[in-house]
């Protein structure tokens with residue numbers, strides 16, 4: 001189809017010459033990390049861009065998730081989704097917390113709010129839902145359940161950079177929201193992440209925890225970790241932020257072009273955007289149903305052979321991985337919708353540098369792969 005492989009994503013990079021002045025400043029100041037000037041500037045700039053009050057930067061999203069759970073002193077059992085990247089459940093285990101998997105709603109691929117209450121036990125302390133593909137979870141229902149049972153809610157918002165919901169940032173929901181700025185994300189700092197906090201006091205605790213627990217030179221308040229973002233990452237973030245609207249705009253065009261080309265292909269279904277959402281078009285999942293002429297894996301293999309490297313996000317389910325499959329909540333009957341999605345999904349290439357002719361070729365291939 002193309003001489004060059006087409007991957008599921010290609011990181012957005014600003015023009016190199018625009019980054020040079022930032023590098024010169026770092027070299028001149030010799031301030032490389034530990035809450036330097038670019039770090040401070042990026043925290044302020046992201047708060048403004050995302051429409052949130054307080055945000056703490058991290059070296060990556062996984063350490064941010066682990067720290068978010070520590071910040072709220074979560075323990076015991078936490079309800080979460082099996083249909084995510086493995087870091088979601090791993091962050092619980094790193095805190096000695098037992099993940100309790102609950103099925104997803106097939107319409108959104110997010111935690112099914114109707115199934116959460118049945119999984120609550122006296123040991124449950126929190127819910128860790130994922131805004132999968134950047135699509136908002138049932139935030140009002142989840143909040144209501146959390147209030148009723150006295151649970152905390154931490155959103156894994158790794159996919160949800162810049163997503164709006166009912167007129168405000170989706171990241172304002174829950175007790176904390178965790179972002180990833182990995183190279184493959186809508187907004188990247190090569191590696192990176194953040195915790196969105198509701199108030200200054202919580203942000204301060206997060207800041208202590210990500211810096212070994214240090215409150216000052218001689219006071220260590222907690223068994224913190226080194227989760228700090230460095231000045232190189234922060235400078236890159238400041239530059240990326242200047243380009244991110246344009247990048248999301250292009251993603252939106254790609255999403256629309258795929259939708260138009262694929263909406264009538266028999267056996268292929270698409271997720272639709274929920275009302276009231278301002279999306280970020282982070283992923284473009286398709287679901288290969290039984291009435292498509294080949295299996296999902298055959299289509300996936302044929303695409304690869306033609307140089308189109310989609311990804312099966314998320315297959316296998318987290319609950320099928322060796323360290324989780326023995327849990328009672330990992331049982332097959334408990335996770336039917338998640339299993340079906342995992343067996344049908346392929347995420348198609350979507351990134352700002354993807355050309356119209358490439359999009360059309362991928363869509364045409366899917367429409368005719370069985371012929």
Ligand code: T4K
Nearest residue numbers: 007009010011060061062084085087088158180181182183
């Ligand atoms: N929670 C959720 C829901 C997440 O999805 C993630 C991460 C996290 C938490 C944890 O956040 P971080 O700790 O990562 O900040 C990727 C990413 O590594 C991972 O960040 C992401 N989710 C996950 C969904 O996808 P892989 O193993 O699929 O990535 P990889 O290296 O195969 O990259 C995919 C394609 O992207 C490659 O085929 C080519 C392209 N690529 C990738 C990289 C890294 C590039 O062109 N350049 C690059 O530098 O996990």
